[in-house]
Amino acid sequence: MDTTSTLIRIYLFICQRYRGRLAEAAQRQSNNDQPDFTDEEVLTIYVFGLIKKRTTISEIHKYVEDHFSEWFPELPTQKSYNRRLNRLSAVFAPLAREALSEVGCEKIRDGRIRIADSMPIMLAKGQWASQAMVASDRLASVGYCSSKCVSFHGVKLHLVVERRSEELPVPERAGLTPGSENDLRALRRVLPFIEDGVLCGDKAYCDGPLKERLAEDQNLDLLTPVKREKGQKTLPAADKLFSEAVSRLRQPIESLFNWTDEKTGIQRASKVRSYRGLLVHAFGRLAAAMLLLALNP
Numbered sequence: 001m002d003t004t005s006t007l008i009r010i011y012l013f014i015c016q017r018y019r020g021r022l023a024e025a026a027q028r029q030s031n032n033d034q035p036d037f038t039d040e041e042v043l044t045i046y047v048f049g050l051i052k053k054r055t056t057i058s059e060i061h062k063y064v065e066d067h068f069s070e071w072f073p074e075l076p077t078q079k080s081y082n083r084r085l086n087r088l089s090a091v092f093a094p095l096a097r098e099a100l101s102e103v104g105c106e107k108i109r110d111g112r113i114r115i116a117d118s119m120p121i122m123l124a125k126g127q128w129a130s131q132a133m134v135a136s137d138r139l140a141s142v143g144y145c146s147s148k149c150v151s152f153h154g155v156k157l158h159l160v161v162e163r164r165s166e167e168l169p170v171p172e173r174a175g176l177t178p179g180s181e182n183d184l185r186a187l188r189r190v191l192p193f194i195e196d197g198v199l200c201g202d203k204a205y206c207d208g209p210l211k212e213r214l215a216e217d218q219n220l221d222l223l224t225p226v227k228r229e230k231g232q233k234t235l236p237a238a239d240k241l242f243s244e245a246v247s248r249l250r251q252p253i254e255s256l257f258n259w260t261d262e263k264t265g266i267q268r269a270s271k272v273r274s275y276r277g278l279l280v281h282a283f284g285r286l287a288a289a290m291l292l293l294a295l296n297p
Contacts, residue, residue: 006051007068009295011044017098018043025090037074042084043095045072046280050288055265057082089276092283099290100171112197113163114172115253116205118183119261120145121176121282122152123269129153135275143179154179154269157282158186160194161253168259168293169252176282184210195220200249203227223249260289 014022018040026039049060061078069075076084120143124132129142132153142153155176161169173193177186183204195218206224214220225243226235235243261267264285272278 003052006295007044007048007071010048010051010291011040013098013102013291014043014047014095015040017095021094021098022091025094026088037072037076037084039084039088039091041072041074042081042088043091045075045081046085046284047288047291050264050285051292053263055268056271057085085280086274086276089279092279092287096174096283096287096290099287099294100174102294103170103290113249114160114194114197114199115163115169115250116158116160116183116187116199116201117250117253117257118156118158118177118186119257119267120148120152120179121154121157121267121269121278123154123272123278125150125152125154134272135278138275139176139178139278140275141178141180143181152179155278155282156181156183156186157266157286158183159253159256160187160190160199161256163200163249163252168256171256171290174286191218191220194218197221198223198249200224200246202250260286263292264289 022043023039045064046057046060049063052063054060054063058078061075061081064072065075075081123134123140129151130153132140134140134153135155136153140154142151143156144151156179158173158175158177159171160173161171163169173190175186175189183201184207187201187205188210191214197219198221199214200223203225205222206227207222211222214222223246225246226239228235266282266285266289269278269281272281
């Protein structure tokens with residue numbers, strides 16, 4: 001799809017949703033409740049810029065100013081635009097929800113396979129993680145990413161997705177938690193809304209009693225790799241084969257995380273300086289990725 005068509009479709013998508021749930025989240029209650037440069041334009045420019053691989057607000061602003069100034073004649077200065085984005089930070093979570101729904105899931109069916117996992121969004125990492133303070137009073141905290149073998153200060157993006165054959169999986173649920181929060185604890189919040197089929201996760205989701213309860217009450221089979229018992233050096237051959245099979249089932253969510261980071265740079269949040277900025281970064285980039293997936297399935 002060409003650039004102009006992409007911009008138009010994003011603008012129409014945001015305008016249609018903004019008149020409903022998004023406007024309520026904005027809570028604009030002032031004498032300037034109808035600015036010349038609208039909230040819809042603020043959101044459109046940010047999402048469009050991310051889709052065009054401009055990863056910072058300054059790059060997004062300059063790109064639109066240089067190439068689409070006639071489309072946005074009231075475009076404010078970069079400083080004012082950044083301020084408007086932060087004021088709309090509460091809009092980005094419902095915007096991401098709307099974008100998730102745009103990708104669309106098929107109706108519930110027998111045998112569907114879902115996958116749960118998390119991805120770190122890093123405000124600081126390595127030796128700087130313990131010293132970072134951005135959003136630490138609201139959401140961010142120090143966590144550890146085992147796949148990258150690095151400590152980080154930030155948050156985790158949790159997804160529950162539906163596996164599709166030879167395609168990127170479709171996200172059903174998404175949420176942010178502090179970087180230190182256990183993945184299983186985060187998953188427990190949404191488990192009551194997940195029924196039937198198979199749910200795959202890594203070793204962080206191992207819980208025997210939970211597996212039994214889900215199978216009995218929700219017809220949901222929780223599959224995780226087999227964990228070694230304390231003192232056990234190796235797994236039996238059957239357990240190794242089972243763990244490898246579960247890992248293959250889980251692989252698509254890793255592909256989705258890698259694709260999302262490649263397209264939007266969601267994991268790298270070192271430029272974020274506030275809690276509001278963190279919400280804009282995380283949910284804005286998730287929304288951009290889902291809209292890109294919807295526009296180019």
